[in-house]
Amino acid sequence: MTTRAKVLIGLGAYFGLAILMLLVFGSSGKNEAFQPQNEFKLEPWVSIHLGGIDFSINKAVLYLVLASALTIGTMVWISRRMQQKPNRVQTAIEVSYDLTKNNITGSHLDPKTAARWFPFLAALFFFIWFSNMIGFLPLPTNTEHEFSIFGLQVPAFALYAATANLSIPLALTLVVWVSYHVEGIRAKGLVPYLASWLPPGLEEMNPIGKTFIFAIEAISHFARMISLSVRLFANMLAGHLLLLFMGGGLAVLLGIAALGALTFPLAFFFFVLEVGLIATLQAFIFSTLTAIYIGGATSASH
Amino acid sequence: MEAFGDIAGGLLVLAQTAPGSEESGGSFLVSPGLGLMIWTLALFLFTMWVLSKVAFPKIQEALDKRANAIRESIEAAERQRHQSDELLEEYRQRLSEAREQADDIMARARRAAETAAAEATAAGKEKREELVAAAKRDIEAETRRSLEQIRKEVADLTVLATEKVTRRSLTAEDQRRLVEDALSEVDFTTLSGSSS
Numbered sequence: 105m106t107t108r109a110k111v112l113i114g115l116g117a118y119f120g121l122a123i124l125m126l127l128v129f130g131s132s133g134k135n136e137a138f139q140p141q142n143e144f145k146l147e148p149w150v151s152i153h154l155g156g157i158d159f160s161i162n163k164a165v166l167y168l169v170l171a172s173a174l175t176i177g178t179m180v181w182i183s184r185r186m187q188q189k190p191n192r193v194q195t196a197i198e199v200s201y202d203l204t205k206n207n208i209t210g211s212h213l214d215p216k217t218a219a220r221w222f223p224f225l226a227a228l229f230f231f232i233w234f235s236n237m238i239g240f241l242p243l244p245t246n247t248e249h250e251f252s253i254f255g256l257q258v259p260a261f262a263l264y265a266a267t268a269n270l271s272i273p274l275a276l277t278l279v280v281w282v283s284y285h286v287e288g289i290r291a292k293g294l295v296p297y298l299a300s301w302l303p304p305g306l307e308e309m310n311p312i313g314k315t316f317i318f319a320i321e322a323i324s325h326f327a328r329m330i331s332l333s334v335r336l337f338a339n340m341l342a343g344h345l346l347l348l349f350m351g352g353g354l355a356v357l358l359g360i361a362a363l364g365a366l367t368f369p370l371a372f373f374f375f376v377l378e379v380g381l382i383a384t385l386q387a388f389i390f391s392t393l394t395a396i397y398i399g400g401a402t403s404a405s406h
Numbered sequence: 407m408e409a410f411g412d413i414a415g416g417l418l419v420l421a422q423t424a425p426g427s428e429e430s431g432g433s434f435l436v437s438p439g440l441g442l443m444i445w446t447l448a449l450f451l452f453t454m455w456v457l458s459k460v461a462f463p464k465i466q467e468a469l470d471k472r473a474n475a476i477r478e479s480i481e482a483a484e485r486q487r488h489q490s491d492e493l494l495e496e497y498r499q500r501l502s503e504a505r506e507q508a509d510d511i512m513a514r515a516r517r518a519a520e521t522a523a524a525e526a527t528a529a530g531k532e533k534r535e536e537l538v539a540a541a542k543r544d545i546e547a548e549t550r551r552s553l554e555q556i557r558k559e560v561a562d563l564t565v566l567a568t569e570k571v572t573r574r575s576l577t578a579e580d581q582r583r584l585v586e587d588a589l590s591e592v593d594f595t596t597l598s599g600s601s602s
Contacts, residue, residue: 141434141435144434144435145434146434146439146442152441157440157441157444158439158440158441159441159444159445160441162442164442164445165442165445168445168446168449169449171449171453172449172450172452172453175453175457176453176456176457176461179457179460179461179462179465180456180457180460180461182461182465183460183461183462183463183464183465183468184464186464186465186467186468186469188468188471188472188475197465198465198469201462201465201469202469205466222462223454223457223458223462224454226457226462227450227453227454227457227458228450228454230453230457231450231453231454266446269435269442270435270436270437270438271438271439271440271442271443271446272442272443272446274438274443275442275443275444275446275447275450276446276450278443279447279450279451341435
């Protein structure tokens with residue numbers, strides 16, 4: 105059998121099953137009760153309010169704690185048993201450590217600045233990476249739906265990622281944003297640092313023009329705050345929404361069972377894509393952009 | 407066709423509900439919570455602190471140690487290779503020296519053997535010649551002695567014969583002279599053959 109025939113048969117079975125299911129089950133109408141966005145809703149599990157701020161422990165806090173514990177646990181565990189001849193886990197950690205050390209930090213910062221900011225950038229990378237990765241482990245966190253194991257009510261298993269909540273990337277972005285300005289001011293002084301925002305070649309420009317350009321640059325710095333946080337947040341949220349819809353959410357929402365047959369194989373594809381690429385890529389991009397921002401703030405020329 | 411209409415409708419519903427009301431809408435997705443941000447900050451800073459105090463220095467130390475070990479072993483390997491190159495060169499030199507010496511010894515031995523053979527040949531020849539010469543001398547001496555003997559006996563016989571013929575004896579002196587005269591006319595060379 106030729107490859108072409110195999111592909112055709114496969115596609116035929118794929119669409120045939122969907123059509124068959126459409127004929128058998130038909131459409132049961134729109135499902136108004138299912139709210140897919142509630143998968144990302146944060147129910148306060150332990151309500152804590154201090155000074156008007158809601159510190160309630162919820163799913164996102166659990167994921168953050170898990171990410172922190174996993175990051176610390178893995179790195180400390182590996183660092184305590186570093187072997188001259190590494191096993192696979194150690195090799196993986198060494199490769200990622202090398203990535204943060206030489207690629208993310210080393211290639212965007214001068215050696216002195218790199219030495220000072222390496223722990224921050226590496227911690228950012230590993231923290232975000234573990235946050236992203238545990239977002240693809242089904243954990244019993246969905247308190248909206250519970251099921252019973254020998255009478256014990258267990259929350260339904262669900263996928264969730266702390267980074268798919270805007271607060272978390274935004275908090276990290278704020279740290280980055282403040283850090284690179286502070287580093288820039290420390291390296292150059294306040295006025296020279298602000299002056300360095302202007303691109304070179306504007307020395308002859310009149311003050312109004314300079315002010316205008318400076319305003320644009322200032323806006324671009326604030327835009328970084330949004331772009332950096334929203335990039336991570338939106339990527340992770342979109343990934344999880346895709347998994348949710350492809351994994352059956354769309355079929356449930358629209359009440360068309362046949363749609364599930366079409367989308368379900370895609371869920372596997374997106375899952376592999378998310379775990380294999382997006383989770384690492386977004387952690388890498390976040391920490392690399394941070395390094396670039398710090399490098400831009402401290403380098404002699406803009 | 408109905409199904410596609412439903413899909414489009416469903417997506418429309420999603421789009422409408424996204425910025426919708428508190429309970430069913432999705433606005434909480436994009437509204438940051440200060441408490442959660444502070445949780446994030448605290449946990450991230452704690453993670454960073456632990457990593458930078460405990461994990462990173464040890465990993466760096468181990469990596470440096472390995473890098474040093476690798477550099478040292480490369481250097482050691484280079485040193486050893488250098489040494490073995492030198493040794494090899496030395497051995498080659500020694501080998502060629504030994505070969506030269508062997509050739510030399512062989513040549514000398516051959517020469518010595520040739521010399522010895524030549525000497526032996528010469529000595530043999532000399533000896534043979536000596537022997538031959540000695541034999542010749544002996545033969546000549548023997549011949550001469552035999553001739554003397556013969557001559558003496560002939561003389562004596564002649565004297566006896568003459569006495570018998572003449573019935574008188576000549577003085578010994580006369581006799582001797584006569585015999586000598588006679589004998590000198592006889593050619594004895596025929597007796598001694600070709601060895602005269």
